[in-house]
Amino acid sequence: MSENGSIMNGSNGSARRSFKLMIVDDSNIMRRRIERSQQFDELELIGTAGNGLEALELFRKADPDVVTMDLTMPQMDGIECISKLVELKPAIRILVISALADKATAVEAMEKGANGFLNKPFTDRQLNEAIADLIRE
Amino acid sequence: MLQEQELKTFVEGTTNYFEVAAQQPASIGSPYLSEGSPAVHDYTGVINISGKREGVVYFTAPRAMLTVLLMKMQENDFSHETMRDLVGEVANTISGNARRDFGRDFVISVPNVLAGEKPEIPMVPGSRSFVIPINWRSHSAKLIVSLK
Numbered sequence: 001m002s003e004n005g006s007i008m009n010g011s012n013g014s015a016r017r018s019f020k021l022m023i024v025d026d027s028n029i030m031r032r033r034i035e036r037s038q039q040f041d042e043l044e045l046i047g048t049a050g051n052g053l054e055a056l057e058l059f060r061k062a063d064p065d066v067v068t069m070d071l072t073m074p075q076m077d078g079i080e081c082i083s084k085l086v087e088l089k090p091a092i093r094i095l096v097i098s099a100l101a102d103k104a105t106a107v108e109a110m111e112k113g114a115n116g117f118l119n120k121p122f123t124d125r126q127l128n129e130a131i132a133d134l135i136r137e
Numbered sequence: 138m139l140q141e142q143e144l145k146t147f148v149e150g151t152t153n154y155f156e157v158a159a160q161q162p163a164s165i166g167s168p169y170l171s172e173g174s175p176a177v178h179d180y181t182g183v184i185n186i187s188g189k190r191e192g193v194v195y196f197t198a199p200r201a202m203l204t205v206l207l208m209k210m211q212e213n214d215f216s217h218e219t220m221r222d223l224v225g226e227v228a229n230t231i232s233g234n235a236r237r238d239f240g241r242d243f244v245i246s247v248p249n250v251l252a253g254e255k256p257e258i259p260m261v262p263g264s265r266s267f268v269i270p271i272n273w274r275s276h277s278a279k280l281i282v283s284l285k
Binding site for chain 2: 027028029030032033036072098099100101102103104105119120121122123
């Protein structure tokens, strides 16, 4: 397992990288929506979390490579969680998915270490484009 | 007094949710002024506003509308908790839009979700409420803006 995911063999025998995905959002609807809508074979969902504290616990157990992160959550918000995840694993890739649409929030998230920002609500296409940008950087 | 641009921001935040999440736009009915607390539907997402302005903004919808919205989102859980979750997400989007347009002069709370026909919604004394009907498919919800 490398810091940026692992190498797996595709159906045609070619090697391709796979990533462990963690979804963090306090909304059950949003967690299910992201899980259902993402269309990447190279992503393996290792679990979901409803707040930053749960996300850190899941991180310690399952070592995800890619994270979708809500910002407004109880107990520990997304900004604080991003800082902690980046500290624990600098190569982690984080896509913020938030209803907070102001530029200052996006800049703050990126400064803490997020790699992308997607506003809620979003279409399946927007979600998949944002994830593609994240894992194919 | 409520500014037209402020009202527009809240209305666009609401209609945008339907257009993007359900891929089917909502239309706006004729807004009207209401004294006191307007009647609400089964589920209500409330945003408290302070700072430059003071008051509440809430989105209230009947269970039937939320059920169809969930179906359009390919969701198959129609429990009470999921209804609360959805109305909170709509209110969250309205709140996010407002933060973008109004900046830090407006302090906008995390949405609070209430269920039932007579929830306790904190109103600002002396303020009047703008009620904007939100029509989607055969259903109707309300966006209520009460700012001082």
